[in-house]
Every structure is written in C-alpha cells, then in structure tokens.
Amino acid sequence: MKRRTFLTAGSAALAGLAGCLDSSSSDSTEEPTDSGGAGTAKTTAQAELGGTLKVATYSALVDSPSSSPGKWLKQEFEKEYPQATLEWQTPENEVNYFIQRKAQGVSIDTDVYVGLNVDHLITIDDKIGGKQLFTPIADSLSNYGHVKDGLKFDPEQRAVPYDTGYISLVYNANEVDEPTSFDALTKPKFKSTLITENAQQAITGRAFLLWSIHQKGPDAYLDYWKQLMQNDTQILGSWDAAYTAYSNGERPIVVSYSTDQVYANRSGADMKKHQIGFLNGQGYANPEGMAKFADTDNPQLADAFLNFMLSKKAQSKIPTLNVQFPATDWAEPGKEFDKYAKAPDQPVTYSYDELKGNVEGWVEQWARQIATN
Structure with missing residues (x-):
C-alpha cells in the first residue's frame, strides 16, 4: 500500500477518434460484469x-x-x-x-x-x-x-x-474512541493521538488542511491548527511515514483514506485497528x-x-x-x-475556481505558523 507525495512546479520531491468515439467501442455498451467484455465484437x-x-x-x-x-x-x-x-x-x-x-x-x-x-x-x-x-x-x-x-x-x-x-481518519478502536468532529480532536481526550502529514509534501496532508479550512473558514483555520498543535498533534513528512508510525502503534489515529479496510481485509488484519472516522460526517474528496x-x-x-x-x-x-x-x-x-x-x-471539496489564487497562500501561512513551530 503506497500513496503519492504532492508535487509543485520547480520542486523535485513534493506528495480520440475525430468527433466523438463511436459508442460501440471501449465498452460504451454495457457488458456482463462476469465476462470482462470477452466476445465483444471488435469495431x-x-x-x-x-x-x-x-x-x-x-x-x-x-x-x-x-x-x-x-x-x-x-x-x-x-x-x-x-x-x-x-x-x-x-x-x-x-x-x-x-x-x-x-x-x-x-x-x-x-x-x-x-x-x-x-x-x-x-x-x-x-x-x-x-x-x-x-x-x-x-x-x-x-x-x-x-x-x-x-x-x-x-x-x-x-x-x-x-x-x-476520500480523506478520512483511520483509528484503532482498541485504544481510542471515534473522534466525531474537528473540535473533538482538540480536546484532552484526544491529546497525543493524531498523526497527520505535511501539507507541503503529501496529498493526504494537503487534503486534510483544505478539509479543515472548508470546515473552519479561511479566517479561522490557523487558530484551529494552533489548538491541534497544543493538543500534541504530530506532523510527518509523507503518508508512508505517517501510516507506518500508526501501524507500529506510535499513535492510534492517522489521516489516511476511507478505503483502508479493503487493504485490512485482504491482509487479515484486526479490523478494530482500521476503523474509519468521518469528522462532522464529512470526508474530503x-x-x-x-x-x-x-x-x-x-x-x-x-x-x-x-x-x-x-x-x-x-x-x-x-x-x-x-x-x-x-x-x-x-x-x-x-x-x-x-x-x-x-x-x-x-x-x-474545493473547486478549481475556489482554490486558484488561494491555495498556495493558505499552505504557506500554515507552513510558516504551524509546521515550522
């Protein structure tokens, strides 16, 4: 299981047929799900x-x-x-x-x-x-x-x-209750429990930051993140590093993907260690x-x-x-x-028009005031 890092220009490391294709090609007509398209006439x-x-x-x-x-x-x-x-x-x-x-x-x-x-x-x-x-x-x-x-x-x-x-929380129900809201993560009950990723480097980290801005607003998200850090939230550089730390039992909550249980089921893992948490009933697409x-x-x-x-x-x-x-x-x-x-x-999620002209400023302010402190 491996996830990508985010890329920005200038950085080496940051996570048809004419007209419309004929409707008979490339499975435009529905195929039986058990056949995989075998026997479909080639156009x-x-x-x-x-x-x-x-x-x-x-x-x-x-x-x-x-x-x-x-x-x-x-x-x-x-x-x-x-x-x-x-x-x-x-x-x-x-x-x-x-x-x-x-x-x-x-x-x-x-x-x-x-x-x-x-x-x-x-x-x-x-x-x-x-x-x-x-x-x-x-x-x-x-x-x-x-x-x-x-x-x-x-x-x-x-x-x-x-x-x-969908970006969500993955948590170990053997060690912690489900955090049901963004505010819950700032409470003493969840002190020193959360691992997230750097928003400048990891897709998941950036998505979690944008999710928090969507929830708290551009004027209040930094104050929210200061509360998270006061509650000893840990920020690691990549999804790999964060999920590995979670898997090793260093902390019971990690920012990851809501498909986590698919992998857990295939490996026969304890499903209680792979519970999915949607803060405020949401997930960031x-x-x-x-x-x-x-x-x-x-x-x-x-x-x-x-x-x-x-x-x-x-x-x-x-x-x-x-x-x-x-x-x-x-x-x-x-x-x-x-x-x-x-x-x-x-x-x-945020649209292209909502992010253009805003996202880099949001991330830079977060990096300056949160990640480097």
Missing part, C-alpha cells in the same frame, strides 16, 4: 487503431507492492486494440517533470497522463501560462456522460476523472484525473485509451486494484469493495 476503429501509446503516471499505479491496476489496464487495452501497445512511463517527479519541460520549451514525447488533481492544474496554469500542456478532451469521449458531476474538477475539461479517494498531451502524435489512440478508462469494465476493475472509488455511475466494483470501502455521508 473497425478498434481493429485499425494502432501504434505505441505512451502513458505517464505515478509509480504506484503501475508497481505498488500491494496492488496496482497498471498491468491489467495494459493487458485489457491491448486486447481491445490489438494493433496498439501501451507503454507505461513513471517519471520520478510525476507531472512536475512535464510542467518543467513545457516551461523550458522542451518537447514532450508522451501521449497521456494519468493521475492529475486540481492542485496540479492550478500549478500548470500558474507556471506555464498560455502554453498548452493538455488539450480539452471530455466532449470527445462517449463514456464521459457516465462521470459523476460532483467529481469533475477542471472547468476547461482537460482532466477527466477516473477515480476518487480528492478525485484523480487523466488528460491528453496537446503535442501527442497519436491523438486518436489517446482518445481511445481515455474512453476505455471510463468504460464499465475498467471502472469496475480499477477500484479493486487501485483501491479508490470509481468516477462513474455504472461501475460495479464487487462485494468486497462495497463492504469495506467507506464513503462519507457528506463529501466535501
């Missing part, structure tokens, strides 16, 4: 589209030590498009690698990126301005209509959601998106791959391998996922 487009499709992503999507969808996605996509070869790329700096190349005017020899979030888009727009890294694509995908409206995060429709995680590079030399195959990622078959499989919630309304992840993956009653 002319599927038979003719070919070449090497270079898809960049974060390494855990391809080679996580627990489970990853990369191998399955390559196998199934190449099965649907027998003249195509999917080649995964996992640059060390993830999308930041491409932001830097575009800013420097260096060519990009990649077709698709998988693993974008709203922070990445803001960084892209702030750092490279009028230079186009990704091209609007949503309207060209026949399966886009199945994407849940609440997960769409790019007003320019460059990034198309393919899954989402962190949808992940995919996009087509503006300079791709294989645009039709790129569109076909993006549409495949939104197909019922892929959307039903990705959650079981990436252990995140599907982004579409027709996915059927199966009984294990339905039982152990927990979704909040009230998902909350």
